[in-house]
Amino acid sequence: MSARLLASLVKVIAWAMLLFLTLPVFIVVPVSLTPQSWLSLPTTGLSLRHYAAIAATTEWLEPFETSFLVAGLVTCLATALGSAAAIAAWRLAHPLVRWLSGVILLPLIVPPVVSALALYRVWVDLGIFDTLLGTVLAHTIIATPFVFTTVGASLASLDPRIEQASRSLGASVMTTVVRVIVPCVRPGILAGAVFAFIASWDEVVITLFVTSRHVFTLPRKIFQDLRDTIDPTVAAVSSILVVVTLLVALLLFFTEERRKVPG
Amino acid sequence: MRKAGMSGAAHGLALSGLTKRYGAVAAIDGIDLEVKPGEFLTVLGPSGSGKSSVLMAIAGFLRPDAGEILLDDRPITNLPAEARNFGLVFQGYALFPHLSVADNIAFPLKVRGIARGVREARVNEVLRLVRLEGVAARKPQELSGGQQQRVALARALVFDPAVLLLDEPLSALDKKLRAELQIELRDLHRRVGGTFINVTHDQEEAITLSDRIAILRNGRLIEIGRPIDLYERPKTRFVADFLGRSNFLEGTVASLAEGMAVIIARGVMLRQAVGDWQDLRPGEPVLVALRPNKIEIACDGRGEGNRLHGEVRSVLYVGSYLELVLRTEIHEALLMTVPITPALRHPREGERLTMSFASDAGVIVGEDRADLPSIALARTLD
Numbered sequence: 041m042s043a044r045l046l047a048s049l050v051k052v053i054a055w056a057m058l059l060f061l062t063l064p065v066f067i068v069v070p071v072s073l074t075p076q077s078w079l080s081l082p083t084t085g086l087s088l089r090h091y092a093a094i095a096a097t098t099e100w101l102e103p104f105e106t107s108f109l110v111a112g113l114v115t116c117l118a119t120a121l122g123s124a125a126a127i128a129a130w131r132l133a134h135p136l137v138r139w140l141s142g143v144i145l146l147p148l149i150v151p152p153v154v155s156a157l158a159l160y161r162v163w164v165d166l167g168i169f170d171t172l173l174g175t176v177l178a179h180t181i182i183a184t185p186f187v188f189t190t191v192g193a194s195l196a197s198l199d200p201r202i203e204q205a206s207r208s209l210g211a212s213v214m215t216t217v218v219r220v221i222v223p224c225v226r227p228g229i230l231a232g233a234v235f236a237f238i239a240s241w242d243e244v245v246i247t248l249f250v251t252s253r254h255v256f257t258l259p260r261k262i263f264q265d266l267r268d269t270i271d272p273t274v275a276a277v278s279s280i281l282v283v284v285t286l287l288v289a290l291l292l293f294f295t296e297e298r299r300k301v302p303g
Numbered sequence: 304m305r306k307a308g309m310s311g312a313a314h315g316l317a318l319s320g321l322t323k324r325y326g327a328v329a330a331i332d333g334i335d336l337e338v339k340p341g342e343f344l345t346v347l348g349p350s351g352s353g354k355s356s357v358l359m360a361i362a363g364f365l366r367p368d369a370g371e372i373l374l375d376d377r378p379i380t381n382l383p384a385e386a387r388n389f390g391l392v393f394q395g396y397a398l399f400p401h402l403s404v405a406d407n408i409a410f411p412l413k414v415r416g417i418a419r420g421v422r423e424a425r426v427n428e429v430l431r432l433v434r435l436e437g438v439a440a441r442k443p444q445e446l447s448g449g450q451q452q453r454v455a456l457a458r459a460l461v462f463d464p465a466v467l468l469l470d471e472p473l474s475a476l477d478k479k480l481r482a483e484l485q486i487e488l489r490d491l492h493r494r495v496g497g498t499f500i501n502v503t504h505d506q507e508e509a510i511t512l513s514d515r516i517a518i519l520r521n522g523r524l525i526e527i528g529r530p531i532d533l534y535e536r537p538k539t540r541f542v543a544d545f546l547g548r549s550n551f552l553e554g555t556v557a558s559l560a561e562g563m564a565v566i567i568a569r570g571v572m573l574r575q576a577v578g579d580w581q582d583l584r585p586g587e588p589v590l591v592a593l594r595p596n597k598i599e600i601a602c603d604g605r606g607e608g609n610r611l612h613g614e615v616r617s618v619l620y621v622g623s624y625l626e627l628v629l630r631t632e633i634h635e636a637l638l639m640t641v642p643i644t645p646a647l648r649h650p651r652e653g654e655r656l657t658m659s660f661a662s663d664a665g666v667i668v669g670e671d672r673a674d675l676p677s678i679a680l681a682r683t684l685d
Contacts (some may be wrong), residue, residue, distance in 0.1 A: 174654055201397040207384045208391035209411035210462065219414075223401040 122187025
């Protein structure tokens, strides 16, 4: 009896948590559909005027493009680096590897503000402050640990003798990595790529520190607009941000589902 | 027409002084071993004996600290694994989960840049060899354990390897399937005609499959020889005990004449063939290994050879035979097996019996390799 009660209690808490985590979406999306010109929940009807406002000006288009470009480049870089590091860590059964893995994961542990401040200092010295390159590199540092973790998780369930098998069959180490190991951990690489994209796509803290006038990402524009002009357009932009993120995640989900079907 | 898998002349392989240390522990301790072309050699030993290390060194995944590995007298010790052209079948098969059965088997041909047409012909040929034509398009994880095993074999044979290495290939299968695949593997070796090196801890597998068995212990080669020789005429206590079961009788040589020794064991006189131990001297301590099936219940006082008297301590029924443990004058717990025949009167616990065994039923064995007489050692390395 008490066990069943406990089980239902856990269920209730789980649902409450889920609701809590998705709550912002239930506020932001309705607000974006308000017919009023101020931040409010729609009471008199629904309107797409704030979405039309985004399309009407180029004000939002540029940050959108910048964010897409940055996130795209970061996804490529972080996926390549994170996967390569994870595969290397898996192959080298060396005690030093554990320490190195810790270093790679540091950006996840260090508070973003601390990272941001450090990056700001160094980026200025390197002359890449407020450049596309600087932004992409800063985001890549944040995004790589996600790839490293997901690929590492995929590798953990891979039979280590797969590599020996491949090499005994005549494949060099490089061929083995490209034709055997990478295809085997594809789900982990894909998941890591999605996480890397999302990490860069909605990154704001570090971006605020390493950019100024030239590089303007979407989250930064939202942040600034919220401070300067409180207007439901921000809610509309945020909704689009959520939709893009959801689409990327769904893309991953469906590619994986299709792979699972035998045949 | 080329024969499927390992066509052309079979290759010989030799290990000379092979050594691998991990700190103070030697995983491989100076092994000298010669594998003849076309031979099925099994490396047998308990876990931790270094047998897998030896195989990994041959495969090229374990760099020896000292010694050489020779393929047809050509040193290959420093050749990377991918350049050795050895087939390797793993315990868990290590099939590529992302490739179909046919693509798994085609993989070694692809990395060798063999044209598609030739590749497909070879894959089909090998699939036929292991009788897996029907499952070529499936993924490995959709196959049974026995089928996966055959895919692993096909993949390791398709590129004409110089030597096929098998790392406990049957240990993941259940007993019945294992027995079936033992016969298949033996058959495959005959058809393919290449050099096979198998590593196992399963003595039954070693005895039924191999042309010769090399027995390892603590990284050292203890004995090597044909299964029947090792089983019937072991030279060391370890082999007599590890391969099958043996009773060990300790005694002292009293006298010697014409290849026959008289041994006093706990006050009992035994006649024992000297065998390989020609330079035995009176007064020397000896150890005799006696198989449980070489002892008989002596009927009505007659019977050749040595006689023992004892009391039955336990009787175990094992189906086709009985296993008796007896307290005798020379051994506290002498093990003997008695085949169950219609005429057999089942002995009871506490009953007193007279046993006999021939003078050549037992074998004199050494305590360790160092005890081996020089003639015996020379024969071992033959």
